Amino acid sequence: MLRLSSSSSRRLLNAASSVVRTVESRGFATTGARRADITLTVDGKEVTVPQGSALIQACEAAGASIPRFCYHDRLAIAGNCRMCLVEVQRSPKPVASCAMPAMPGSVVFTNTPLVHEAREGVMEFLLANHPLDCPICDQGGECDLQDQSMRYGSDRTRFHEIAGKRAVEDKNLGPLVKTSMNRCIQCTRCVRFANEVAGVEDLGTSGRGNDMQIGMYVEKTLASELSGNIVDLCPVGALTSKPYAFHARPWELKKTESVDVLDAVGSNIRVDSRGVQVMRVQPRVNDDVNEEWISDKTRYAYDGLRFQRLTVPLIRQGDRFVSATWEDALNAVAQGLQASGAKGDEIKAVAGALADTESLVALKDFINRLGSDNLTTDQPRGDEPPVHGVDIRSNYLFNSTIPALDKADAILLVGTNPRHEAAVLNSRIRRNWLNTQMEVGLIGEQIDAIYRYDHIGTDLKAVDQFVAGKGAFAEKFKAAKNPLIIVGSAVAEHADGAAVFKALSTFVQKNKDRLLTPEWNGFSVLQREASRTAAYDIGFVPSTKSKGVKAKFVYLLNADNITPDSIPENAFVVYQGHHGDAGAELADVCLPGAAYTEKGSTWVNTEGRAQHGRAAVPPPGASREDWKIIRAVSEVAGVTLPYDSILTLRDRMWEIAPSTVKYDETEPTTLDISAAGLASMAGLSAGKASGVPFRKPITNFYQTDPISRASVTMAQCTRSFVDQANIADDAKLAAAQTA
Amino acid sequence: MLRTVALAGRATRSLPRATRSLASQAAPAQPQPPAEPKTEGSVATTFGEKSDVPAAVEPQHVVTADVVSGAPKQLRHRVVRIYKPTPTTMQSGGSRNPGWRIDWDTAVGGGRWENPLMGWASSADYMQGTRMSFSTKEDAMRFADKQGWDYYVQAEGVQRIPPKNYAENYVYKPNTLRIARTK
Ligand code: SF4
Ligand code: FES
Numbered sequence: 001m002l003r004l005s006s007s008s009s010r011r012l013l014n015a016a017s018s019v020v021r022t023v024e025s026r027g028f029a030t031t032g033a034r035r036a037d038i039t040l041t042v043d044g045k046e047v048t049v050p051q052g053s054a055l056i057q058a059c060e061a062a063g064a065s066i067p068r069f070c071y072h073d074r075l076a077i078a079g080n081c082r083m084c085l086v087e088v089q090r091s092p093k094p095v096a097s098c099a100m101p102a103m104p105g106s107v108v109f110t111n112t113p114l115v116h117e118a119r120e121g122v123m124e125f126l127l128a129n130h131p132l133d134c135p136i137c138d139q140g141g142e143c144d145l146q147d148q149s150m151r152y153g154s155d156r157t158r159f160h161e162i163a164g165k166r167a168v169e170d171k172n173l174g175p176l177v178k179t180s181m182n183r184c185i186q187c188t189r190c191v192r193f194a195n196e197v198a199g200v201e202d203l204g205t206s207g208r209g210n211d212m213q214i215g216m217y218v219e220k221t222l223a224s225e226l227s228g229n230i231v232d233l234c235p236v237g238a239l240t241s242k243p244y245a246f247h248a249r250p251w252e253l254k255k256t257e258s259v260d261v262l263d264a265v266g267s268n269i270r271v272d273s274r275g276v277q278v279m280r281v282q283p284r285v286n287d288d289v290n291e292e293w294i295s296d297k298t299r300y301a302y303d304g305l306r307f308q309r310l311t312v313p314l315i316r317q318g319d320r321f322v323s324a325t326w327e328d329a330l331n332a333v334a335q336g337l338q339a340s341g342a343k344g345d346e347i348k349a350v351a352g353a354l355a356d357t358e359s360l361v362a363l364k365d366f367i368n369r370l371g372s373d374n375l376t377t378d379q380p381r382g383d384e385p386p387v388h389g390v391d392i393r394s395n396y397l398f399n400s401t402i403p404a405l406d407k408a409d410a411i412l413l414v415g416t417n418p419r420h421e422a423a424v425l426n427s428r429i430r431r432n433w434l435n436t437q438m439e440v441g442l443i444g445e446q447i448d449a450i451y452r453y454d455h456i457g458t459d460l461k462a463v464d465q466f467v468a469g470k471g472a473f474a475e476k477f478k479a480a481k482n483p484l485i486i487v488g489s490a491v492a493e494h495a496d497g498a499a500v501f502k503a504l505s506t507f508v509q510k511n512k513d514r515l516l517t518p519e520w521n522g523f524s525v526l527q528r529e530a531s532r533t534a535a536y537d538i539g540f541v542p543s544t545k546s547k548g549v550k551a552k553f554v555y556l557l558n559a560d561n562i563t564p565d566s567i568p569e570n571a572f573v574v575y576q577g578h579h580g581d582a583g584a585e586l587a588d589v590c591l592p593g594a595a596y597t598e599k600g601s602t603w604v605n606t607e608g609r610a611q612h613g614r615a616a617v618p619p620p621g622a623s624r625e626d627w628k629i630i631r632a633v634s635e636v637a638g639v640t641l642p643y644d645s646i647l648t649l650r651d652r653m654w655e656i657a658p659s660t661v662k663y664d665e666t667e668p669t670t671l672d673i674s675a676a677g678l679a680s681m682a683g684l685s686a687g688k689a690s691g692v693p694f695r696k697p698i699t700n701f702y703q704t705d706p707i708s709r710a711s712v713t714m715a716q717c718t719r720s721f722v723d724q725a726n727i728a729d730d731a732k733l734a735a736a737q738t739a
Numbered sequence: 740m741l742r743t744v745a746l747a748g749r750a751t752r753s754l755p756r757a758t759r760s761l762a763s764q765a766a767p768a769q770p771q772p773p774a775e776p777k778t779e780g781s782v783a784t785t786f787g788e789k790s791d792v793p794a795a796v797e798p799q800h801v802v803t804a805d806v807v808s809g810a811p812k813q814l815r816h817r818v819v820r821i822y823k824p825t826p827t828t829m830q831s832g833g834s835r836n837p838g839w840r841i842d843w844d845t846a847v848g849g850g851r852w853e854n855p856l857m858g859w860a861s862s863a864d865y866m867q868g869t870r871m872s873f874s875t876k877e878d879a880m881r882f883a884d885k886q887g888w889d890y891y892v893q894a895e896g897v898q899r900i901p902p903k904n905y906a907e908n909y910v911y912k913p914n915t916l917r918i919a920r921t922k
Contacts (some may be wrong), residue, residue, distance in 0.1 A: 053902035065833055072831070076920065077905045099905040142829040195918060232828040250829070256845070257825060257893075268896060270825060275860030276851050284825040286896035292828050434918050452917075600844055612893070614820075618850035625847055664894050 038104035043111060055097040055108065056084055064110040067119060067148045069126075069235045070187040071098035074292055076196060081126075081187050083148065085118040086110045094118040116152070123152040128159050129166040129210070130236070131182045138178075139237030141250045145185065168213055174221035175716035176228055176296055177239050184238035186212050190230040196434065197293065197427050198224040199450025214238075223721050224450075225423040225701050228299040229292075232283070241280065243300055243713045248272075248279045256616035257284055259603050260298040261354055261530035261596045262705060264489075265402070265422045266605025267294045271302075271597050271616035278302045278597050278617060288403055288666075289605070295423035296717065297701065297708055302597070304711030308579045310592035311621025321590065326622065326632070332589050334636040336572035337370075340552040347372040348551035350382070351540055352558035352583065353529035353705055356601035356613070357660050359576075359593075359626035360531065361653050362641060363557050364540050366630055369639040374546035377535055378559040380493040383566075384547050387498040387684065388525070390536040392677030393659070394669035395501075396492075397533065398606040399521040400484055401666055406432050408522075410480035411440045412473070414463065414500065415694035416488025417447040420701040421528040422606070426450065439480075441466070441473035444488070444694035458693035460496040460503075467507045482520055483511075489527045490697035499686035505678040516674060523678070527606040528697060531558070534604040537657040556583045557626070558593070560706045576629055578619075579706035591633075592623035595707065599625045600646070602653070602660055609666045610659060803887030815887055817866070819843055821879045822893040839879045841890070842870040 039048045042062035049058045054077060059066050069081035079099030086097045089107035094115060097108075109115065127149060134140050159165075168181040186205070191214060194203035200223065202216045216222075222230075231241045253272035260267040260281075268284035281302050283294040313329030314321035324332070337347070349367045351360055364375055376383040388395040400408070405428040418426040426449075432438045433451040440453040443462045454473040456462045466474050477483050485508070491500050508515045508523045515522035527533050535541070554573045556562065560581040567573060567586055575587030578595040596603075598619040604610050619625070627649055634641040643649040653660045659667050669677070702717040703709045805815065819841050826836045845851070849863035862868075873879040876892060883890040908920045 050902045052904050054904060057900070057903065068831055073900045073903075076908055077903055079905055101904055101906070139829075142827060144830050144832065147830070147832055195920075201918075235831065255824070257822065268825075276853055283828050284896055285828065285898055287899045288897050437912075437914060452915075594847075599847070615845040615847065615850075618845060618847055618852070 038102060040102055040104060040106045040108065042108045049102055053102045055086065055088075055095070055100040055102045058102040059086065059097055059108065059110055066097055066110060067144075067152065068098060069144060069185060070189060072189055072192075072233060074197075075189060075192040075233075078188050078192060081185065082122045083119060083126075085115060085122065087112050087114050119152045120154060123149055124154055124158070126185050127153060130185065131165060133183070133237075137180070137183065137237035138240040138245055139183075139234075143237060144235035166210055171215045172219065172221065173227070173239075174223070174720050175713060176242055176300055177222060177231055178242040178245055180238055180240070181214065182238075183236050184214055185236055186214065187235055188214070189233040189235065190214060190239060193230050193233050194222065194224065194227075197229070197431065198226040199427075199430050200224045200227075221720055221724075225295050225297070225419065226293055226427060228294070228296045229283070232292075241300075243303060244280045248274055253279055254616070256597075256614050258597065258616060259605075259611040259613045260294065261356075261603055261613070262297050262301060262708060263295065263422055264527040264530055264532060264606040265290060265424050266530070266603055266607075266609060266611050267298055267424055268611070269294060269298060271614075273597075273616045276617050276620070278305055288401075289609070290424045291428075293424050293427060297423075297704070297714065300713045300717070301708040301711045303713055304579075304707040304709065305595050305597060307712070308581065308706070308710040309595075309620055309623075310578060310580055310584060310590055311623055313592060313622065314584075314587075314590040316588045326624075329589055329591060330632055330636045333574050333591075333633055334638075336574070336588055337553050337637055340570075340572040342552035342572075343371070345372050345374040345543075345546040345549040346552040347555075348374040348376060348383075348546075348549075348553065349555045349557065350376050350378050350559040350562060351531060351535050352378040352556070352560055352562075352577070353531055354560075354577070354596065354707070355531040355535075355558040356596070356599065356626060357531070357534040357538070357604060357610075357653065358601050358646065358649055359557060359630055360535055360540050361538055361656065361660075362627045362630040362634075362643075362649065363555065364538060365641055365652070366634045366637075366639065367555070369634070369641070370637065372546070373543040374549060374551065375540045376542050377532065377540065378556075378561050379489075379529070379532075381497075382493075383542055385541050385544055386536070387492050387681075388501050389677075389680055390539060390541050392669070392673055392680065393537065393608060394521070394523070394674040395677040395681060396525050396527070396536050397608045397669070398486075398524040398526055399669065399674070400524045401607050401668075402428065404482075404520075405429055405484070407520075408432060408480075408482050408484040409436060409438050410477045410483045411438065412466065412477060412483070412485045413440065413442045413444070413453070414485065414487045414504070415444040415491040415494065416486060416526050417445075417449075417696045417698065418486070418526060419447060419449060420696065420698040421488065422526060423701070425526075439473065439476045441477065445696050447696065459691055460499055460689045461691070463500050463503050467503045481514065482522070483514055484522045484524060485515070487523075487525045488694075488697070489525065489529070489532065491694065492525075493697070494694060495690040495692055496686075498684045499689060501681045502684045502686045505681035509675070509678050509682060512675075516671065516678070518671060521668070521674060523674075525606075530603055530605070533606055533608055534602070534610075534660055537604060537608070537660055538653070539656070556587065557630075558706075559583045562586065574633075576626065577706065578623065579710055581706035581709060583706075591629050592619075592621065593626040593629060594619035594623055598623075601625075601627075602650075602663075604660055607666045608659060610661060610663050612663050801884055801887075804885050805887050808886075810886070811865075814866070815889075817843055817846075818889045818891060819883055820893060821876060821883065821890050823876070823895045825896055837872045838874045839876045840870055840872050841879050841883060843867065 036051045037048045038051050042059050045062045047062040056066050066084045068084045070078045079096050084097045085094040087109040088095050170179045170181050191203050194200040206217050207213050231239050256271045258271050260269045267290035268286040270282045270284045272280045281299050285292050312323040315324045315332050347370050430450045442453045443456045491497050550568050552571050554571050556575045558577040560583045573587045574589050575583045576591040576593050578593050584590050597616045600615050601613050631641050650661050700722045702714040708714040823839050843866040846864040851860045851862045854861040
């Protein structure tokens with residue numbers, strides 16, 4: 001809930017602030033489960049926590065901070081570092097507070113000489129084998145071991161081993177995670193993360209005692225799209241970020257809280273920048289969206305922001321681009337529009353994946369003012385109205401919302417691979433799958449998932465089969481209390497899309513009592529592009545009339561998945577965006593825009609949650625914020641848009657789609673409206689089944705958009721994770737063929 | 740939060756030059772008299788009595804500090820952000836987490852550029868290095884009010900940590916084993 005206020009509207013603000021949801025801090029009252037509470041005393045303070053909490057949680061709730069290395073709020077408890085020792089009355093020894101359940105009535109001390117001495121002892125053991133390389137360690141300045149040794153470390157050594165400190169071979173985990181295993185303190189956070197969250201079950205420990213090592217046992221990279229998170233988790237500098245190695249210290253960085261746009265989850269991120277460069281991207285905690293994790297693309301594609309940028313306006317002359325001033329470029333656009341003779345729907349706009357909501361609204365207004373309805377999105381079949389329609393939001397949103405994934409007890413995936421389309425969301429499916437008896441079914445191309453699933457089929461036939469209640473998974477789905485259907489965005493692009501939506505919505509209608517109740521909305525569409533939901537929200541879709549009209553003037557807004565043959569010959573093409581990628585190649589005029597780290601703009605994620613991205617660094621060169629460019633173009637084209645500031649533009653957004661400016665909220669669609677949406681889809685006329693199997697829309701997770709395609713790190717990931725897999729697949733195929 | 744945008748629009752009293760559109764020859768928007776919120780007034784009043792802003796801040800009577808402080812007029816035209824910085828994910832300790840903060844959005848254009856002589860970052864924006872910490876959101880809002888700054892408040896990120904238990908590692912689960920917890 002982002003609120004804007006002026007000093008002259010404070011009364012309103014008073015009114016507004018009381019609706020600010022009292023946002024839960026790291027508290028216990030917020031746990032959903034109704035458990036009995038227990039009361040205990042920590043440092044003389046009474047504290048009440050839910051039964052089944054760990055003692056460390058109770059201490060935290062009482063405001064006592066407990067040093068820890070292995071305990072992590074979002075991982076299972078290991079209890080192997082012993083740093084969290086506390087004194088419990090009538091217990092003969094100090095106890096590890098993370099591995100000890102909080103007991104009613106117990107009396108706990110976290111700050112006594114005994115506790116200090118115990119922790120100092122633990123620290124001494126840890127440091128005995130820890131190298132003294134803080135000055136050259138990337139963790140320096142944000143290291144738990146460094147900080148805690150300031151308090152519990154001893155000031156002189158008793159370590160006089162002739163053989164010196166333990167030495168461990170570094171492991172090669174791939175191009176993202178740099179290892180320096182001498183520094184490892186065997187907390188096993190990385191192991192637990194890989195096993196529980198990322199689903200890479202090969203990471204583990206081998207050996208014991210002084211010889212214990214973290215690794216895969218055989219030489220192997222950490223092939224997971226969440227692997228970057230272990231860099232954050234590692235309490236010491238054993239796992240650090242390879243692309244960021246030796247680049248900056250945390251205290252030099254300016255931290256800007258923003259949102260990610262490289263998939264449609266809208267992960268909350270913190271952009272750390274120095275000067276005019278983005279140095280790294282870190283997750284921001286938000287349990288409604290990404291919890292504490294972000295995908296590797298989100299985290300590491302930032303170096304793509306430095307390469308291949310459009311920094312000045314470019315005008316095509318013959319077969320090359322010459323740089324121009326803004327004035328010339330804008331005039332060239334106006335002249336091109338005139339010279340092309342485009343009228344009505346011959347003026348076409350294509351909105352790509354990285355277009356922010358403000359510029360989408362401006363572009364739609366601009367194109368509409370020119371008398372055209374030809375507003376298309378940059379995806380297969382983007383030039384026809386989407387099959388699910390956009391009149392009712394619940395037809396294209398992730399209605400169940402992301403946190404509800406923890407409650408589902410049967411999930412059907414249709415034509416989607418959440419692992420690549422929404423990696424962070426996928427980890428929630430895995431968690432639920434691990435912790436409950438939840439079952440997953442898949443219709444579509446087989447995927448390399450991080451949970452086991454029933455493969456029902458690959459095409460429309462399988463959908464029909466499922467809807468008819470045939471097959472083992474359909475039985476399980478029938479028995480589920482909170483069943484969830486996740487339809488991939490690629491289904492709407494498929495030739496049988498209408499038939500799938502028709503079949504599934506009829507199914508939902510029939511099973512309303514379980515799939516569409518006041519508490520549960522079991523029909524969700526998973527978008528994969530950051531701009532898509534917003535585009536549908538504001539009605540950035542072509543009209544039936546405009547379909548098939550041969551465009552004479554094409555305005556590409558961040559459209560980089562475009563194919564040259566979708567642009568008619570002799571059309572005048574304007575490209576607006578931040579990278580010289582597929583779209584810019586086709587353009588007659590390129591207008592340099594700002595990337596997501598360089599503008600304050602609105603992004604709507606797949607749940608329909610509007611979030612505010614913030615500018616961390618200024619846009620390079622002469623590039624400008626995107627909506628301003630469209631505003632300027634509209635002026636030279638003679639149809640001036642009526643907004644001069646981002647605030648008046650947001651007023652306009654409020655007029656056409658209020659949900660796009662209600663920040664940090666998801667607005668559930670009411671039952672009646674959802675039902676109406678389903679009815680409209682159930683009434684679709686499905687043509688003849690093409691029988692073409694559903695394909696995964698993303699073949700290479702690491703390179704999906706101009707930013708990640710320009711990124712060196714992502715190219716390295718492609719080489720070591722995607723190409724390797726392909727090579728292995730090819731080898732298997734070849735072996736199968738010769739056999 | 741029906742008022743969000745109504746508020747957004749009202750903050751346009753006077754537009755900073757910097758936010759004028761690129762090639763716009765249009766005159767900067769005229770200061771607009773604060774209009775009533777566009778949305779249902781009832782919403783505002785429903786919540787009106789139960790405000791979490793201390794009553795002491797009766798908005799109409801605040802004499803903004805810049806009348807006498809000599810702060811540049813332009814500051815008035817910039818919306819500041821009030822937010823609670825997220826705890827870092829790199830560390831588990833809590834003492835580095837400040838309370839609420841006020842800072843300024845990066846100015847496009849004059850924000851920062853690389854100095855050709857030294858390669859350092861230069862800036863024409865005197866607020867780009869400034870941030871202020873407050874212990875509560877209300878303090879921050881009151882401060883902004885007193886300075887006469889427009890502001891927006893960003894909600895904190897949500898954290899829900901379930902009760903955790905070491906024994907969960909060994910809980911029996913029926914059906915096929917899905918994870919081997921001891922590694
Ligand atoms: S590498 Fe880091 S996270 Fe993994 S066990 Fe060692 S210290 Fe812990
Ligand atoms: S945090 Fe309790 S043993 Fe490691």
